[in-house]
Amino acid sequence: MPTSASATTTAERLVALPPLRPDLHERAWFSAPHPTLPLLATVHAKSVTVFSLTTLSSHSNLTGGHTRSVRSAAWKPNLPPHKLCLVTGSFDSTAGLWRWEDEAAASSSAGLEVEVTGRDGDSEKGDQDWEFTLVLEGHDSEIKTCAFSPSGAQLATCSRDKSVWIWEDIGASEADDEWETIAVLNEHEGDVKSLAWCPDVPGRSRPNTYGHDVLASASYDNTLRVWREDGDAEWVCVAVLEGHEGTVWGVEWEGKPRKGSMFPRLLSYSADGTLRVWTLTQQGEGDNDDDDAEQSGTAQARARNPLGGIPNTMRQSLREEWVCTATLPKVHSSDVYSAAWSPVTGLIASTGSDGVLALYKEKDDCSWTLLDSHENAHGPYEVNHVAWCRRWDSGIDSDKRGVEEMLITTGDDGVVRPWQVAVD
Amino acid sequence: MAAAALDNANPTILSASQLPTRQKKTAPRLGPDSRFGDLIFSKPSYFSQPLSVDDLKAVSWPKLNSYEDDFASDPIDEQEIYDLISTISDPEHPVSLGQLSVINLPDIHITPSPSLGAPSPNTIVQVAVEITPTITHCSLATVIGLGVRVRLEQALPPNYRVVVRCKENSHSQDDQVNKQLSDKERVAAALENDTLKGVLDKMLETCA
Numbered sequence A: 001m002p003t004s005a006s007a008t009t010t011a012e013r014l015v016a017l018p019p020l021r022p023d024l025h026e027r028a029w030f031s032a033p034h035p036t037l038p039l040l041a042t043v044h045a046k047s048v049t050v051f052s053l054t055t056l057s058s059h060s061n062l063t064g065g066h067t068r069s070v071r072s073a074a075w076k077p078n079l080p081p082h083k084l085c086l087v088t089g090s091f092d093s094t095a096g097l098w099r100w101e102d103e104a105a106a107s108s109s110a111g112l113e114v115e116v117t118g119r120d121g122d123s124e125k126g127d128q129d130w131e132f133t134l135v136l137e138g139h140d141s142e143i144k145t146c147a148f149s150p151s152g153a154q155l156a157t158c159s160r161d162k163s164v165w166i167w168e169d170i171g172a173s174e175a176d177d178e179w180e181t182i183a184v185l186n187e188h189e190g191d192v193k194s195l196a197w198c199p200d201v202p203g204r205s206r207p208n209t210y211g212h213d214v215l216a217s218a219s220y221d222n223t224l225r226v227w228r229e230d231g232d233a234e235w236v237c238v239a240v241l242e243g244h245e246g247t248v249w250g251v252e253w254e255g256k257p258r259k260g261s262m263f264p265r266l267l268s269y270s271a272d273g274t275l276r277v278w279t280l281t282q283q284g285e286g287d288n289d290d291d292d293a294e295q296s297g298t299a300q301a302r303a304r305n306p307l308g309g310i311p312n313t314m315r316q317s318l319r320e321e322w323v324c325t326a327t328l329p330k331v332h333s334s335d336v337y338s339a340a341w342s343p344v345t346g347l348i349a350s351t352g353s354d355g356v357l358a359l360y361k362e363k364d365d366c367s368w369t370l371l372d373s374h375e376n377a378h379g380p381y382e383v384n385h386v387a388w389c390r391r392w393d394s395g396i397d398s399d400k401r402g403v404e405e406m407l408i409t410t411g412d413d414g415v416v417r418p419w420q421v422a423v424d
Numbered sequence B: 001m002a003a004a005a006l007d008n009a010n011p012t013i014l015s016a017s018q019l020p021t022r023q024k025k026t027a028p029r030l031g032p033d034s035r036f037g038d039l040i041f042s043k044p045s046y047f048s049q050p051l052s053v054d055d056l057k058a059v060s061w062p063k064l065n066s067y068e069d070d071f072a073s074d075p076i077d078e079q080e081i082y083d084l085i086s087t088i089s090d091p092e093h094p095v096s097l098g099q100l101s102v103i104n105l106p107d108i109h110i111t112p113s114p115s116l117g118a119p120s121p122n123t124i125v126q127v128a129v130e131i132t133p134t135i136t137h138c139s140l141a142t143v144i145g146l147g148v149r150v151r152l153e154q155a156l157p158p159n160y161r162v163v164v165r166c167k168e169n170s171h172s173q174d175d176q177v178n179k180q181l182s183d184k185e186r187v188a189a190a191l192e193n194d195t196l197k198g199v200l201d202k203m204l205e206t207c208a
Helices: A005-009 A103-107 A112-117 A123-129 A291-295 A299-304 A312-318 B037-041 B053-066 B068-073 B078-085 B141-155 B174-181 B184-190 B194-204
Strands: A012-016 A028-033 A039-044 A047-052 A057-062 A070-075 A083-090 A095-101 A130-136 A143-148 A154-159 A164-169 A179-185 A192-197 A214-219 A224-229 A235-241 A248-253 A266-270 A275-280 A322-327 A336-341 A348-352 A357-362 A368-374 A377-380 A383-390 A405-411 A416-423 B108-111 B125-131 B160-166
Touching: A012 A357, A012 A368, A028 A070, A028 A405, A039 A070, A039 A083, A047 A070, A047 A083, A057 A130, A083 A143, A154 A192, A164 A214, A179 A235, A224 A266, A235 A322, A248 A336, A266 A336, A266 A348, A348 A383, A377 A405, B078 B108, B078 B125, B078 B141, B125 B141, B141 B160, B141 B174, B141 B184, B141 B194, B160 B174
Parallel strands: A028 A383, A070 A143, A143 A192, A192 A248, A336 A383, B125 B160
Antiparallel strands: A012 A416, A028 A039, A039 A047, A047 A057, A070 A083, A083 A095, A095 A130, A143 A154, A154 A164, A164 A179, A192 A214, A214 A224, A214 A248, A224 A235, A248 A266, A266 A275, A275 A322, A336 A348, A348 A357, A357 A368, A383 A405, A405 A416, B108 B125
8 A cells, every 4th residue: 555544544542431440549650461361460569459351440459478569560471261370570679479260260161251350349359369479589679570471481570780580480380380590681781670572473483593582671771682592592682772862661562463574673662751663674674585595694694693602702793783763753751651562553652750641653654653642641640651451341342342452551649540542 | 988987077057047948937827838838847757658649649639729729829939849858957967958058049940930820730840959969979969869859759749740960060970860860760669778768767857
C-alpha cells in the first residue's frame, strides 16, 4: 500500500475507565499483567495486590515477604492455569518467589480459569493461598526489576549494585524450587533500572552464533545494553546503545512480528524526556532472507562466526550493531518512567513524572506520530507505569473478552486505572 | 582519619533574625498562610510512612478545597518555600540551613510563577531549589539535598514537583549529586534506609 490511508481515516483515542477496586492509597510502582490469565499484580509498599481483570477488583494479597518496598513483579509464564508463580523484586535487595495452587481446580479440569480468577474481593481467603516459597539473595542493594525469559526457564534481576543476575530453576519439578545463579553481568556503570527479554517472535530465531534468548538492560549510566548467550553458554554484552542524555528508565522489545521476520526492535525511555526506537543492523537489511549471505562467509558475515576458540578480548568484533532509528514525538516535559509497546497493534504508550499518558503510532515511513495524549492521567500525581493487557471485564462484548487490548496505568496516588483505546 | 572530623569546622553563621521570613508575623492569624500549619507545625509523623498518600489526601486536599478562594488570591510563593526549608538543621552543625546560607531566597524558583495567580490543583508546578553547600567538597551535600526534597514533598500538594540542585560551581561533584537527587527511585529507597532516615529525622526536627 503506497499511502498511509489508515493513519488518516481512523483516530485512536484514550478513554479513561473506572479504576480497579480498591484504591491502594499509597505509591504503587508497577503492575504486571499475567501473560494468559485475567490477573494483574500491582506492587505497593512491601506487598503486592493481585487484581482480577474479570471483576476489576482485588483477588488476593501477597504480604510478609519483604522488609522494604517491592519495586517490581513478574509472572512465570507457561504454567498450567491452576498454578501461579510470581517473583517480586524489592528494595530489600532480595527477590521473592511466590506460588499459588488451586488443589480443587487441579483435580477437576473444568472451569480452572473461573476458579483462579473469578474471586471477587475475597482477600482474606486469598491471603492463605499464596505461599512465599523462596528468597533469592545475592544483590548488594535494591532490586529494580525482575523478568522471566519467554520460556520461563530463566529469571533476570537487576539492581542499584550495577549488576544483572540470571537465575535458573534446577529443581526436579516445578514445585521443587532450587534456583541457582548462572550469570552475573557487571558491565553497567550505574544502577541497572530495568530489564526485558526479547519475546519469542519469529524474527528472534536467527541462525547465528548465539542462543535464542536475548536480554536488554537500561541504566542510570544513560545507556542500554544487549546481552546474549554465546557458544560456551556464557552471557556476554553484544551491544551498548548510547544516545540518551539521562537515566534510561526502561526498555521494551517489539512484540509484534515484523515483516520478513526481521529481528525485533527495542524501545527505550529516559529521564531526558524522550523515547527512542533502536534497530539491529542485519546483513542484507531490507531483504527478507539473508541466510545465504551469512553462509557465504562474506566480510559482513564475520560478526556471526562461531565463537569457539576466540579469546574474550576478541569478542569486541562479535558485537551487534544497534542504531537509533527513530525518536518519538516529544510529549513529556520530564522523566518518562514507563512505556509499553503493544504486541498486537504495534502502538506505543508512554507516561511519567508529568502525569501525561501518550499514545503513538508508527507511520509507513517508520516515523512515529502522536495519536492522543491525556494530561493528569492520575490527577496531579506522577504515573509510574503503563502496560498493555487484555480486557476481560463485562464492559465489553463477550466475544472480545480476552482478545481486545487495554492499557493499565499505575500511579503515586495508589490508583490502578484501565484505559480503553477507542477507535472512531 | 578521625570519624568525628567535620567537613567544615568553621562555617559562617547568620543570626536567625537576619533571615527573611514571614513565618513569625503570620503565625498568630488563621489565614491562608497557615493552611499547611498542621503539616508544618506538627510532629513529622510522615516519617513512619514516607510519602503516604493518606496524609496528602487527609490533610492537603480538603484544605485546598475549603480554602479555594484564598488559594486563588495567594498561591504558594518563594518565601513560603523558604520558610519550609530554611529551618532544616545542618547535619553537621546545630544551626539551620538558612543561617548557613545553604538555602537562599533568591535561589528558589517556582514555575509557573506564583505572580500569575494560583494554579489549579491539577497544574503541575515546578519548585526548583538551588542549594549552596558550605564548602565545595562537602560530602553531605546529598543528604542536605535529600532533606530539602523530602521536606517539600511532604509539605506541598501533590501537583508540586520538587527539583533540588547544587548551585552551579558550588560543589565539586554537583552533576553526580544532582542526578541522585532527581532520581525518584533512589530517593524512595534512601528513605527506607534506617541510618539515613535517622539523619533526616534529626535534620527536620527543627522545622517550625
